[in-house]
Amino acid sequence: MPAALKAMEVEDMDDVVLREVPCAGSVERWEVLHAFRQGAEGVLLVGCLLENCAHHYGNEIAGRRAETLERTLVDLGLSPGKVVLVHLAEHQPHRFRQAVEAMRATVRSTSEEEK
C-alpha cells in the first residue's frame, strides 16, 4: 500500500481508485467482479513480493484467484488481461506506476474489441 500511495502522489493517476486490503489473498473473486460492475475497466491485485508474503501464502492464493478470474471475465465477454496480479515492495512505487501504465494500455487496446 505505501508504494501505491507514493505512486499516487504524482499527476495523472486520477483514473486509479485504491482499495486497501490486509492481504492480496484476502480479495474474494466476487469483490473483483463487483469492481467491474462499478465501472472499473481493469483491476490490479497488488501483493507483496514473491517469497516475501507477510501472510506466508497470500500471494499464492491471489495468483490462483487471478487465473480463475481471468477465465471468468473472458467467458463473460471481456478481453484477457483485465485482472493482473503484481508483486511489489514498499519502496517500489515505480513498479506500481508501470503496472498502471500496462493496464491502461491493455484497456485502450481492447476497448474497441469489446464493443
Next chain:
Amino acid sequence: MIIAERKPLTEVLEMLDGSGEITVLGCRSCTAICLAGGEKEAKEMSEALSLHSELKGKGWSVRPITVERACEKEFILPLQGVKGTVLSLACGVGAQVVQEMFPMLQVLPGVNTSNMGAPEGIGVFVEKCAGCGDCILHLTAGICPIARCAKSLLNGPCGGSQNGKCEVSPDTACAWDQIVRSLTTQGRLDLLERNIPPKDWRPSRSGGPRRTVNVEAMPGDSQKAWRDTE
C-alpha cells in the same frame, strides 16, 4: 457430504439465455464445504451474471439467496415470493426440492452433483460411499470397496493393484490395499478368510428411486390433526 463441482460458466450462460429475473441459490451445507455453491460462490455467480448482462444487454435482474440447507423444505422458505429462474448452486437434491416446493419457478442446475464423499485435504474431495443400501464396512475395516475400488470387488484386489495404487490412476489408492493394511493394523486379517457373497443389489438403484420410511418418526393421527389446524 455431497460433492459437487461448479458447471462451466459458458454452460450456465447458455442455460440462462432468455431469462429475466434470476435468483442464484446458494446452500450453506455440502456444496459450501466443497466450495461449489456456498454463500461466497452464490455472490460470485450473481456478480458474474450481472456483469455479463450489463456487457451484453441481456436485461437480467440477478440476486443471490443462500439458505442453510436447500434439501429440506423448511429451510427454503426464504425463496417464497421469488419469480422467474432459480440457478441452484445446491446439490441435485436441493435443486429438486426447490422445484417441488415452487413449481412455477424454473430451477436450473449451476453445479454438477457428483458423489458422496469427504474432504481429503484442502480443496480435494474423495468419494467414500456409493449408497448401495447394503453396507459391509464391518467386513472391510471401514473402507468401502463398492465406492473406492474401481471394479467394486468384494474379495480382494485385482491384478491392477500396484504399490498401493489402482491401475485407473496413480492418484487413486487401491481400496483393497487400504483394507488389508487397515485389517493388519487392527489385527483382524482373519476377516480376509471370510467370503463376501455376491451383493444384493436390490436395496441399490435397481429398484428405482429409493424411499426410506421411519415409522416411529411419522406423525400419528392426533399429530396430523394438530398440524393440520396450524
